[in-house]
Amino acid sequence: MKNKIKSIIKDIIIKDDDxxxxxxxxxxxxxxxxxxxxxxxxxxLDAGAGELQYKNLCAHLQYTSQxxxxxxxxxxxxxxxxxxxxxxxxxxxxDITSIPVKNESFDAxxxxxxxxxxxxxxxxxxxFSRIIKSKGTLILTAPFCSxxxxxxxxxxxxxxxxxxxxxxxxxxxxxxxxxxxxxxxKYLAQExxxxxxxxxxxxxxxxxxxxxxxxxxxATKIILNLLNKLSQLNNKSEEILCFGLHVLAVKK
Numbered sequence: 001m002k003n004k005i006k007s008i009i010k011d012i013i014i015k016d017d018d019x020x021x022x023x024x025x026x027x028x029x030x031x032x033x034x035x036x037x038x039x040x041x042x043x044x045l046d047a048g049a050g051e052l053q054y055k056n057l058c059a060h061l062q063y064t065s066q067x068x069x070x071x072x073x074x075x076x077x078x079x080x081x082x083x084x085x086x087x088x089x090x091x092x093x094x095d096i097t098s099i100p101v102k103n104e105s106f107d108a109x110x111x112x113x114x115x116x117x118x119x120x121x122x123x124x125x126x127x128f129s130r131i132i133k134s135k136g137t138l139i140l141t142a143p144f145c146s147x148x149x150x151x152x153x154x155x156x157x158x159x160x161x162x163x164x165x166x167x168x169x170x171x172x173x174x175x176x177x178x179x180x181x182x183x184x185x186k187y188l189a190q191e192x193x194x195x196x197x198x199x200x201x202x203x204x205x206x207x208x209x210x211x212x213x214x215x216x217x218x219a220t221k222i223i224l225n226l227l228n229k230l231s232q233l234n235n236k237s238e239e240i241l242c243f244g245l246h247v248l249a250v251k252k
Contacts, residue, residue: 020189048114079148
């Protein structure tokens with residue numbers, strides 16, 4: 001009996017497989033693969049490029065960055081902020097819905113984790129349709145669900161595949177692929193891991209942190225273990241909830 005209890009405890013403690021950590025890694029892998037597929041020497045616009053974190057993936061391409069360049073890392077101090085932000089390397093400073101370039105200027109456009117920060121993202125798609133060449137590649141990612149960040153430049157917590165299917169079609173794009181990042185169980189695990197951080201920032205008690213008590217740490221481990229097992233058995237729960245969507249489209 002004693003050995004069985006030890007086995008159960010061991011299972012609870014070590015078998016959550018780090019579920020809920022790093023939803024960025026699958027997105028970056030998907031992005032890298034699709035950028036690699038763009039032929040050498042083609043032109044690409046990084047729309048809403050921010051700090052140019054994906055410029056290194058475009059060494060084989062003629063890279064241009066665009067951003068409105070108003071976010072400073074502090075914002076209005078609400079929600080999650082980065083603390084600092086460097087806009088100094090942006091090539092084109094403009095509104096993403098009105099980019100000062102000629103029609104059909106680029107062979108490809110990527111817009112990564114930007115749409116939740118736009119009041120009218122459909123207008124950005126319309127602008128992309130204007131400035132991308134026929135048969136050009138459009139690479140998009142955005143949250144399906146997200147928490148407030150970069151406020152006050154935060155206008156929606158995410159977009160479903162149905163949004164992309166309608167808006168891209170309406171603007172002359174054909175969707176090649178829609179990929180889901182994560183699933184219902186992974187998303188719950190991510191937010192469960194954020195409880196202590198949220199407790200520290202958004203509750204009134206001072207001193208002792210409730211979520212760090214031994215019983216609550218154990219309870220968290222038990223739930224993470226459950227979510228990990230359910231995620232391994234996942235069958236399309238991403239249609240209910242996931243981190244975000246990755247979309248590959250071509251201009252007709």
